[in-house]
Amino acid sequence: MIVVLFGAPGSGKGTQAERVAATTGTPHVSTGAILRAEVARGSELGREAKPIMASGALVPDDLMVRIIESRLAEPDAAGGVILDGFPRTVPQAEALDRMLGRNGREVGLVLYLEVDPDLLRARILQRAATDGRSDDNPEALAARMRVYQRDTEPVVDHYVRAGTRIERIDGSPPIDEVTAQILTVLGASPAPSSTASTIAGAETAS
Ligand code: AMP
Secondary structure (H helix, E strand, C coil): CCEEEEEECCCCHHHHHHHHHHHHHHEEEEEEHHHHHHHHCCCCHHHHHHHHHHHCCCHHHHHHHHHHHHHHCHHHHCCCEEEEECCCHHHHHHHHHHHHCCCCCEEEEEECCCCCCCHHHHHHHHHHHHHHCCCCCHHHHHHHHHHHHHHHHHHHHHHHHHCCEEEEECCCCCHHHHHHHHHHHHHHCCCHHHHHHHHHHHHHHH
């Protein structure tokens, strides 16, 4: 199943997507991570994306759609993926529908991680202090929040109109509790903590 993990910057999408991927064996597709890898490689795409990402703006839709199209064409995506950070605009959501529709597929579930805005801001500023992401500074954060409200929130209405199953998840509690809520919605049982890392390791190795 194609699952869209949706939420504001700082809602914990990336962390939760990673954990759910490790437990269910479903590939985690993060467009932010793909772009950061391109920036680190110094590729043409990376050089184009770097200043856009640092400012908190969005990379152009056509570029993002091409990235996702090639990622979804990889063999490991045939059984479904967890999309993290895509689609971020209504045109991206429409392009995703068209691309999946050509192969008789569709988005099966939208998981909407909802977190109080004050908690979001606190989490991102804390991440800025620990992870050193170039877009986790107060100016870029404000831009990302504006972009989220203007361009990304309307994506939920797109899925409401399409009749896609949407599950709202309270993203405020501690990480383990949020993961448990998501796994319940997916009908998957939590992995014992001792095996979770083994599964994640096996994923990386394959
Ligand atoms: P993320 O790790 O999902 O927070 O993404 C980090 C940055 O990468 C965003 O602030 C955007 O600049 C860019 N980005 C990631 N995904 C997308 C997308 N689907 N569309 C446009 N820009 C994106």
